[in-house]
Amino acid sequence: MTLLNLKLAIRSLLKNKFYSILIIGGFSIGFASCILIGLYYNSEHSVNKDFANYKQIYRLYDKGEKDFDLDYELFPVLAENYPEIEIACPVNYLSGFEISVVDKQTHTDTRVDNIISTNNNFFQIFQPQIISSLSADLFSGHNSVVITETVARRMYGDKNPVGQSLTIFNYLEATITAVIKELPENSTFKAEILLNSENEDFRLSKACNNGICVFLTHHFLLLRKGTEVNKFSARLQQTINNYDFELKDPELQNLSAIYLSSLSQYDTHSKGNSKMLTIFLFIGVLILALSSINYLNYVVSIQYSKLKETGINKTVGAGWRQLVAYSVTEVATGILISVIFSFLLAILLLPTTGTLFGKQLHIHTLDFLKIIPFFMGIVFIIILVNSLAPVYLVSRFNITDFLSGSRKRRGKQVSKQITLTFQLTASIALIAVVLVIFKQLGYVKHFDLGFNEERLVKIDLPFNNPNLPALKQETEKLSFVKSNTLSFGCPGMINNTMGSNTGENSFDINCIFIDDDFVRTMEIELLEGRQFLDGDKGKACIINEEAYKQYGWENLEGKRFNNRIEGGYEVIGLAQNFNVKSLHQTIEPAVLLYDTQKGQYNVLSVRLAAGNTGQQLKQIRNIWDELIPDETMNVTFYDDQFQAMYVKEEKLGKAISFFSLIAVVLTCMGILGQIFLISLNRSKEIGVRKVNGAKVSEILILLNKDFTLYVFIAFVIASPVAWVAMNKWLESFAYKTSLNWWIFALAGVLALGIALLTVSWQSWRAATRNPVEALRYE
Structure with a gap:
């Protein structure tokens, strides 16, 4: 029976080729987009989670000052006076400008972008893989420096560089005492060169106030298993200033929270944008909803078109279970075909994620044990939701109504009106979101910086x-x-x-x-x-x-x-x-x-x-x-330097535009499907009107006016929603553009134009059709 139902389901899909391709193709594109967004979302939330003990690693900061750069001398106090701390280490991280590294003996040099000043405890907390070293302690001398495998290969090829002397910043003399593998790719800090912070000359940050100078650094703590973080944090707040430190509100931040924390904009770690990520997730959910709505409308339309077939089957003895089994099989078959195409499309598009998101996603870095069950759960829910419609219709089907020719379709019309309004609301909101994002990016790019950056060149000096x-x-x-x-x-x-x-x-x-x-x-x-x-x-x-x-x-x-x-x-x-x-x-x-x-x-x-x-x-x-x-001369234009500060937002803005376009296309496909069925169901009415003298323009108005009303309702709903969302996103900028009324008006006009353009094609076909074709059998 299952095999028979499967054959019938495939036959039904082939019978309605245009509609099937339209809806299944749309669902495939929509679900592929959701897969890519889901993978990116998972990747952003996995930052710093490749460190073995990341759940126990915390960074100390002053919440009152939103400051992570604290006095270096906190390190011994933390290590010696708090038994909850298993290991503590100072970490001063510099990035964002090229640093000169030279071996005077071999006359080889290179430039690095990431340098860390720390001590031997760093290697116990973060546990990088060791390639070679002079001793068990990677920093085995006052002037020790540890380099990564990549830097070692750039400077020394296949030779072991341990024992070689380097000059860093053109004035720091250091001896290579170890080579390590690179830190995980998805960590918020990189380390090409690590300096021994036990040497005061190797501490990278210093601040002076009231004649008192202190070395500034971040402090990372590996807490003992079983430590209650909240209680330990409260104890720090009560006791840390007893050791002559002035922290207004000491707090702990887990290693995994650094990347997307709103506090991250104040430190040197690489940063994510949690609000932009929320927009992505919202768009992914919308795309999934739009795809599902299109498919649901397709399922409902197919079921109504099969009422005659259902009536005949019941007349010849088909039971409720058999009818439901066939309907569910038909729904599941179409969705599973779409899902297969979705996964294939997502795999084909993975190489483009670097351009799309500004972050390359790789299959080998994905945790399929977590991801696949999640996506399969979504597929199951979609099949379940879409199966409820045929189950409901079959359960409500009355053989007496069928034989008497009675049809009650009011519920169907109401549901389609609601879903269409939702689709148009989503499209208007997304168009407004895209307009605001690019308006803000344009604003910050052309903001008066207080100096003239045009044709001004910055040359880095040794x-x-x-x-x-x-x-x-x-x-x-x-x-x-x-x-x-x-x-x-x-x-x-x-x-x-x-x-x-x-x-x-x-x-x-x-x-x-x-x-x-x-x-x-x-x-x-x-x-x-x-x-x-x-x-x-x-x-x-x-x-x-x-x-x-x-x-x-x-x-x-x-x-x-x-x-x-x-x-x-x-x-x-x-x-x-x-x-x-x-x-x-x-x-x-x-x-x-x-x-x-x-x-x-x-x-x-x-x-x-x-x-x-x-x-x-x-x-x-x-x-x-x-x-x-x-030395190598490195040149940067000041305007490029400042615009580079918004590269990530710009790339994500383009990605949001791309996925928003997909959402709008899915809405158009839904509208096209609806006008196709409306034209089909009202073909006799249109024929009668034309026979009685109705003009083509009157038929077009008849078919299009409802869609105009739906766009207006959607505009009223979407505008405040988009305004609230964008106002929240703009909070991440200290200087922001204004949310002008014309942005939302333009979004509404664009949505109306897209809807009418989509509808008019099919409306024109229906309005210009020969009425004899619709009425010949009446």
Whole structure:
């Protein structure tokens, strides 16, 4: 019997080829999209979970200050005074700019993007695979450095590099004492070079306030099994400041929570966007719902078209169980065919996920034991829901009504009206979401950064090189160089922060050490005060508006930035606010210090005149090769640097647009299916109207007017929903675009145009059809 039902189900699908291809094809595309979104969602939630003990690893932070950079001296206190902690380690992680690594003996060099300062406890907590080492302790000396296998191959090929000496940042001398495998690909921090933080020179971050300087680092804790995290966290809050530390609200963050935490925007770990991920999940659910609705409408329509067949089967003795079994088999067959195509399509599209999501998904990294049961559960629910319609219709079928010719289809019409309105609501909301996302991305890309970033080039410099002043002088002689400047730090790359030294109301200030051409080259507007003079070197600074505001000053007369040197720096100027970080964060206090010793620069900023940029950079590179032949010149345009801060949002925005388009297409397929059936069911009515003189335009209005009403209802529902969702998403930006009314109006107009365009094709066919064909047998 099951085999017979299967044959009949396949025959039924083949009988309605156009409708079957339309719905099954649409469901396949929709479910494939859901699979890809599900895989991406699972991948984002799996970050940092490849570490063996990730459930027991926590990071300490100050919740009150939203600060993870804490005093290095916390490490021994945590390790010695809290038995709940099995192992603790400091981890200072730097990324985002290239770091020079040179072996002076072999004359080989490379650049790395990720460097960690830590101690031997790191290797016990995170357990990387060891390739080779001098001793059981990977850091076996004060000047120890551990490198990854990739760096070792780049610099030494197949030779064992253990024992070789490296120069890092052009001034740190270190000996390779171990080689390890790379940390897991899906971790929030990478490590190409690891420095022994027991050496103070190898600690990568330092802050000074009120004349007191501390080394800053993150603190990771491996808690003992059975530790109640909430109780331990409460104990930390009560006792940690007994050891002369000033943490406002110490809290613990699990390793797996770092990536998607809203706090993550304040640290150096790679970051995910939980709100963007929620939008993805929402779109995936919508696509699944739209696909299921289309299929459900298809099932209902097929069942109503088979009432005559059902009546005949009941007349000749078919039982309720047999009718239900056939209907469920027919539903399940179509869905399973769709699911098979979906999985094949998803596998074919996996190589494109790097472009689609900005993150490549690989089959070998997927946890199929978790994923497959989840998707199979969804398939079972879809089959179950779609099977309820035929089961309901068969259970309500009355042989007497069939024989008397009675039909009650009101419930069918109401359900189709509701589902169509839902589909249109989803489409309008998604169109509005896409419009808002790209409006915001356009806003941040063209936001006034407070300096002129056009044709402004950033060249990374080797630290402490004696030829840097000569590089600036020779570059400045080039005819196309309007101006240039040396600095330690720059907008988008802050290497130093200091306290304001204002007692209890102290705040952190981003510090950039500059020469006298910085303000002119960056084209930062001075609102008050003057430019630097020769006699100001080592004595004067310029602050931005935000620093001025937080100091609470009314004028600059006699004001000083009291830090770093005895007596502080005289504040000689007030600059307009300029961005030093992305627009995810508010403008922060900044100070330009005219105080850098010769050679202690890490950036050369060059403003180019209009012209052939490639040739201009080539001439600058020639000067570089003469003065600094042992280093590679790395060039970045400031506008590219700041736009790169939103690359992930831009890629995800495009992905959301792609999947939103699929959702809109699925809505169109549902509308097309409905107008197809409406035209079919009302063919005799249309024939009668045409015989009685109705015009084609009148027939088109008759068939299309209901869809216009549904679009209007959907617009009323979708607009507030989309507004709330986008307002929530925009909260992740400190500077955001406005949610104008025209965005939602445009979404409604586009949805109306798409719906009418979809409907009109089939409506026109029905309206221009010869009425004789519909009425010949009447």
